[in-house]
Every structure is written in structure tokens, then in C-alpha cells.
Amino acid sequence: MDINLKILRYDPESDRKGHWENYIVDAEPEERILDLLHKIKWFEDGSLSFRRSCAHGVCGSDAMVINGENMLACQVLVKEVGNPIKIEPIRGLPVVKDLIVDMEPFFDSYKKVMPYLINEKEPGDRERLQSPEDRDKFEDTTKCILCAACTTSCPVFWTAETYVGPAAIVNAHRFVFDSRDEGTKQRLEILKDVNGAFRCRTAFNCTSACPRGIQVTKAIEDIKRETLLNS
Amino acid sequence: MKIVKHSFDGVIVGAGGAGLRAAIEAAPHMKLAVITKLYPTRSHTGAAQGGMSAALANVEEDNWNWHAFDTVKGSDYLADQPAVDILCKEAIDAVIELEHWGLPFSRLDNGKIAQRRFGGHTVKEGESPAFRACYAADRTGHMILQTLYQKCVSMGVTFFDEFQVLDIKIEDGICQGVIAYELATGDIHIFETRAVTFATGGFGKIFKVSSNAHSLTGDGPGILYQKGIPLEDMEFYQFHPTGIYRLGILLSEAARGEGGILRNKDGERFMERYAPSIKDLAPRDMVSRAIATEISEGNGAGPDSDYVYLDLTHLGAETIKKKLPDITDFVRTYVKIEPIEEPIPVQPTAHYAMGGIPTDVYSRVLSDEKGTVLPGVYAAGEAACVSVHGANRLGTNSLLDIVVFGKRAGQSMVDYVTQTKPNSISDSASDDLSKKIQNLIDKEHTNEFSVANIRKDLQESMEENAKIFRTKETLEKQTEILEELRDRYENVTIFDKSKVHNSELVEAIELDYLLDMSEATVASALARNESRGAHSRQDFPDRDDTNFMKHSFAFKKDNTANLKYKDVELGKYEPMERKY
Numbered sequence: 001m002d003i004n005l006k007i008l009r010y011d012p013e014s015d016r017k018g019h020w021e022n023y024i025v026d027a028e029p030e031e032r033i034l035d036l037l038h039k040i041k042w043f044e045d046g047s048l049s050f051r052r053s054c055a056h057g058v059c060g061s062d063a064m065v066i067n068g069e070n071m072l073a074c075q076v077l078v079k080e081v082g083n084p085i086k087i088e089p090i091r092g093l094p095v096v097k098d099l100i101v102d103m104e105p106f107f108d109s110y111k112k113v114m115p116y117l118i119n120e121k122e123p124g125d126r127e128r129l130q131s132p133e134d135r136d137k138f139e140d141t142t143k144c145i146l147c148a149a150c151t152t153s154c155p156v157f158w159t160a161e162t163y164v165g166p167a168a169i170v171n172a173h174r175f176v177f178d179s180r181d182e183g184t185k186q187r188l189e190i191l192k193d194v195n196g197a198f199r200c201r202t203a204f205n206c207t208s209a210c211p212r213g214i215q216v217t218k219a220i221e222d223i224k225r226e227t228l229l230n231s
Numbered sequence: 232m233k234i235v236k237h238s239f240d241g242v243i244v245g246a247g248g249a250g251l252r253a254a255i256e257a258a259p260h261m262k263l264a265v266i267t268k269l270y271p272t273r274s275h276t277g278a279a280q281g282g283m284s285a286a287l288a289n290v291e292e293d294n295w296n297w298h299a300f301d302t303v304k305g306s307d308y309l310a311d312q313p314a315v316d317i318l319c320k321e322a323i324d325a326v327i328e329l330e331h332w333g334l335p336f337s338r339l340d341n342g343k344i345a346q347r348r349f350g351g352h353t354v355k356e357g358e359s360p361a362f363r364a365c366y367a368a369d370r371t372g373h374m375i376l377q378t379l380y381q382k383c384v385s386m387g388v389t390f391f392d393e394f395q396v397l398d399i400k401i402e403d404g405i406c407q408g409v410i411a412y413e414l415a416t417g418d419i420h421i422f423e424t425r426a427v428t429f430a431t432g433g434f435g436k437i438f439k440v441s442s443n444a445h446s447l448t449g450d451g452p453g454i455l456y457q458k459g460i461p462l463e464d465m466e467f468y469q470f471h472p473t474g475i476y477r478l479g480i481l482l483s484e485a486a487r488g489e490g491g492i493l494r495n496k497d498g499e500r501f502m503e504r505y506a507p508s509i510k511d512l513a514p515r516d517m518v519s520r521a522i523a524t525e526i527s528e529g530n531g532a533g534p535d536s537d538y539v540y541l542d543l544t545h546l547g548a549e550t551i552k553k554k555l556p557d558i559t560d561f562v563r564t565y566v567k568i569e570p571i572e573e574p575i576p577v578q579p580t581a582h583y584a585m586g587g588i589p590t591d592v593y594s595r596v597l598s599d600e601k602g603t604v605l606p607g608v609y610a611a612g613e614a615a616c617v618s619v620h621g622a623n624r625l626g627t628n629s630l631l632d633i634v635v636f637g638k639r640a641g642q643s644m645v646d647y648v649t650q651t652k653p654n655s656i657s658d659s660a661s662d663d664l665s666k667k668i669q670n671l672i673d674k675e676h677t678n679e680f681s682v683a684n685i686r687k688d689l690q691e692s693m694e695e696n697a698k699i700f701r702t703k704e705t706l707e708k709q710t711e712i713l714e715e716l717r718d719r720y721e722n723v724t725i726f727d728k729s730k731v732h733n734s735e736l737v738e739a740i741e742l743d744y745l746l747d748m749s750e751a752t753v754a755s756a757l758a759r760n761e762s763r764g765a766h767s768r769q770d771f772p773d774r775d776d777t778n779f780m781k782h783s784f785a786f787k788k789d790n791t792a793n794l795k796y797k798d799v800e801l802g803k804y805e806p807m808e809r810k811y
Contacts, residue, residue, distance in 0.1 A: 049732045053275070
């Protein structure tokens, strides 16, 4: 069947601002939105630019706004979004070209929360022990693929680019609730800041946007609670 | 075209598990750069699911020697046994080290790292399936990639993200540097360096149905192959038995490790006929052939009788939710069925290259079949062939390979850099490449010579002629097709003429390597008149130890390959018939 795609395009070498372009693509209902973008790029207009790699929702390259909501283009099928389909770059990060945004500010925020295990104790020559119950406490936030769907769906982030954003807090959560980690105090000090977790206004956009089904807003609430308990 | 020059002691190309592990080893000792055509966390290591084997013996008695036995037997005796010993022995410390760096493994009730069963892994040299695969639910690769990247962030490793490698410069047999193309700007970067590790991953995109990411195009092996470095054991390409029907998306062997069963259209558990002792947990080459045979004999399901079922319905919702959450989500997302209640349509999918850049056990690249070391150049992970996987890799051994030999590549870079002095690379080192790119941009676009059309024809013909079952006839036919495709590629054109994020230009560069990988694969397969591991010749159905107990080395020659051979390094395990 014919699908009508409306794509917000921007070429920094020739455009002053973005403009919509229409494409008609023959597609099956079971095809991924990414498949449709590839059909355009490969057989109609090679200049259409977007990121992608794994094509099944684990690498996090192709977050974009599809009919108004943040999704991974490889994780949503034609029959789930209807016809026509409107595609835009994710919001709040500078657009570089077409559906490609500058990811550097996003990764800078991620790096701010010290996203690595902090434990100065000599671990010995076998694994540290951790009960399945303790392991479960941060299971949800280990799933993050850093696609930026959550952060760029956040209305606070749209207006305050200094806010670390949901993804960075999710990655702090992954260590704060890991029984092996000893960096909680340092991380919570960072997240207590005016640009930290308390900027969250619990809009829940991030939770709906997460392609991995992470309870993002809950993770942010966990961090807020932990900050209060530790202060 | 703008040229930017950098100077480093060492450069790692690729930021998946092997590249990151090498970086962790090398970074404290030198000025190091990691260049990747993606962002590191987008690398395909993150798509690995089921686990990473090590004889930790957390669940039952185990021993790294049994792991080595299984790996050698699984390889159909083509793996080099001294290398396999290193892999399996160092596996234990490699897993512990990752745990110490924060990898969130799933846990047993006693708090130790959880282990599960996996294809081809057994206790006491074949007695029963072994609990050896250390895992983090069914996203072990994701956790390894994240943990290694986190470690690199904590160490302040320098990354050049979204840089496509174009070439390595070697003068008088000595590495001078690498050239890369910056996606965001279209600028050419010259990296002056004397030590380079290629950790660019596999090349599953030579086939149509593949579990591989779009970015897996054999860039590292392609660059070296074009420089006259051979590629080892290219005829051995693994097809994973359980890809989602038509899409090829991987459904981990862990599904069968946890008790999942393969069934044909009649609901028969057909693996009982092919591998009576370990059934559905036979190695991947055997299971994929069994599925292909069932389909060709008319036992496939569906309107075109071209798939079989992976049945998880008896495992129960709790096991599926706890141990196989991601893969069952893929099924819900892409097939729209509930795997707790319905069996899943699957078919074999192109998955893993056993072959690649020849290296020794120190991850040093070898420039011929005699074992001559190419100074300053290293390779690790799927891009490399040590060989620890021989003719067929066992599940979980790739995640192990990347950390064990990634670390060794990093160590070798340190050794080399501390023993040598910096060299200099000419400012004109990239002139030929700038010209090549400019020509590509200047050439008028035509559909006949578009990247996508040539690639589509390549993938479809490789799928048809060089997949699970091969014959002299299909391979000769494919050789001719590849010649035509190479001719078309000489005139390849692109529509996008821009400097900023010209991903079509990158796809054109990648297609060159895909053609190289296909040419080496087909030439090596045509010359191997036997069936061993993943290489299955219907006209030579038996293994031939008299003539083919040897590794192939394909040297690029025109549009095909010139083949030489090297004997397999045997050890304590005598080749025997491979039965399960």
C-alpha cells in the first residue's frame, strides 16, 4: 500500500531553516519505519540523512519524532502509526542535518553523573557477591541504550538545556542502587544541583518515550528520594 | 577538501567490545585515540544476548579444559588448539574482571554470577550440557559494551566518534598511520601513529537475511586485504539457527539453553533425529543445516513452507520474563505474537564470521601463511581470525574472544610503542583518498550504478549461492556474478553531494569492502572441497582431514583471491567424528 511520509528536512549547506518534504512509499503494514526511510534513501533521494545501525531497537541510533512522539524508527511498524506519517528530528538538541541532531550535549550530561562503578576496595580474585534481590534493585535502569528519546521528550529539557535530563539520571540510578557501588554521595551531590533531578516536573513524557520500557520517571523519583534521605 | 592532522602513539579503529577492551589496556601507557564510525555505545557488541562462557563452576563442577575440548570439537577441529587453551583459561579472569568493573551479571541465590546452558558446551567432554555461560538476562552484550564504555569514560579515553576509517598507511612494512573521514564535516583526518588495532567487527551484510547491523561491512579486513594482507578461513561463515522469520533478528540460543524446542510444521522435535544426545543444544552449524534440511524436505511451516518454530510455550511466563525478556519483546514488536502462548517462526540468519584478519595469539596481524608479523598492526574480535573458532564458533565464545584478545591487542600495542620511536607521516598521505572521494562526489548519479542497487544484487546473490549449502556450481555462478558487480562498482555513483553527514558516501565506501569480503568468501569456499563446520559443500559432504586440516589464506588478486594454506596447530585433542 502507498504510505505518505512527511519528513522535516534541513540541509545546513543550502537551507536557512527546515522544510517539509513529502514522499509516497510503497510499503507493507509489517515494515519498520526505518525500512521506509531506507526505501527513500536508497531508491529515491540519497541525500535524506538519519542515523541507524542495528535496526532492531538495541543500538539507540534512530530516535526520532514520529507522528508527534519520540520513537526508534526501527522499532515501530507501519501498521502501528497509520497513514500519513510525519517524521521530525528529536527536540531540544541542535539539528545538524535532516533527522540528525548534535548528540554531544547529551553525552556530556551523561558523563557528568559519573556513569561508572566507583569502589576503591580491593575486590579479590573472585566476583563480588550480590544477592538476586540487590541485583533486581537496578535491573530496570541497566537497560538504557542512550538513544536520547527520554531526554528529548522532556518539556523541562526543551526550555532549559542545562538540565542533565532523564537519561543521565537513569544512568546515575543504575549505580546509586547497585550494592557494589560507593559513589552515591558524589553522584547525589551532582544531582542535587539546580540542573539535577529536582528540575523534573514529573510530566512522564520520558517514561512513555523510552523504547526499552524503563520506568524513567520512577527512577528520577527514586533519585530525588535518595537525595533527601542522604542530606 | 579540508585535511586535519593528528599525532598519536596508538589508534584503535572500532569501539565495540574488542576495541574498548584494547583501549582500556593501552590508554594508561600512551597517547591513544579510538575512532569509530558510530558512537561507541551503538556498536554491535550491544546486540549480543545469551552469555559469555567461562568455567567458573558456579552451578556445577567445571574445568577450563572441558571448555577447550568443546570449543575445539565445535570448531570441527579447525581451531588452533594452543589459542583455544588461552581463550578458555583466560576466560575466568576476564569474566571476574568485568564483574569488578561493574558488569551487572545475573546472580545465583548465593550471590555468585549466574550461569546457563548453551549450544555445544558440555561437562566432561560431551557427557551432558554444561552451565557455563555467564549472563545478564538476555542482554549480556549490551552490559559488556556499557561496562567497557563506562570504564573508558572513567579513564578519560579519547574518542573520535562518527569517523569512517578509509585506509592504513604502511611504508617499507612499517605502519605510519591511518586516514579517516569525519561524517559531520566531510573533512579528511590523518592520524599519525605507529600502532593500529583493527576491531571493526564482522561483515554479515554480505547476505540478505542477517542478524548484523547495517554498519557491519568488513571495513578493517577490507582495508588490509586491499593492502595485500591475506584473510584467513573466509569460507567459514556462521548462520545462526534462530533468526526471526524474514527479518533475521537474532533470538538467542539462550532460548534453547533455557529449554526452548525447535519444531517443524508437524510439531515434531526434529533435532532428536540430527543430534540425539544434546538435541536442540547442538552447535549452530548443525542446527542451521537441520533446519535447512527440514525446509528443503517439505517440513517447513507457513504458506511458503520456509520456516520452523521455536517453541517457548512450555517454559512459563516467569522464566521468560526473568531470563529472556528482550528477545521475547522483539517477537512481540516485530511478529506481533505472544511467545508465552505461541511458537515463533524462525529461520537461519547470517550471523558471524569465523574468518578474518589473520593474527597470532598476541593479536599481531600476520602478513602471510608463514606467520610473518606485520609490525605495529593488530586485530581483535570478529574482524580477526586467531583462530579460536575454527570452522564453527560456539555460542558465547565471541563475547569471550573480544575481551581476551582485545586485551592482548592492547598489551601488544603497549609493547610495540614502548620499544619504538614515533615516526612521521607526510601531509600528502591522504591525497589519493581525497581525490577518490572528490571523484565520487563529482560523478553524475545514475540508478544503475547506485550503491543500493549494487548492494541489493550482492546480498541477494550471496544469499542464493553461498549460504548454508554450497556446491561447485553455485559458487562458480557466484564468482561470475561478483565479477559483474565489481565492474558495476567501478562506476558507482552517489546522489548526495553534501559535506555534512553524507551517509550515502559512507555506504559507497562500505560496499567496496562488502565486495572484497564476498570475493574472498566465495573463492575460499570454492577451493575447499570438503564439508567442515559451517562450510557445507553438497558435492563434498564429508570432512577431509587428509587434505584440508588447514587454514586458508586468501590474497586479493584482481576480483577474486589467490589461495594459500597453513596447517592447523593441533594439541591434546585428536580429531574425531563430530557427533552429539
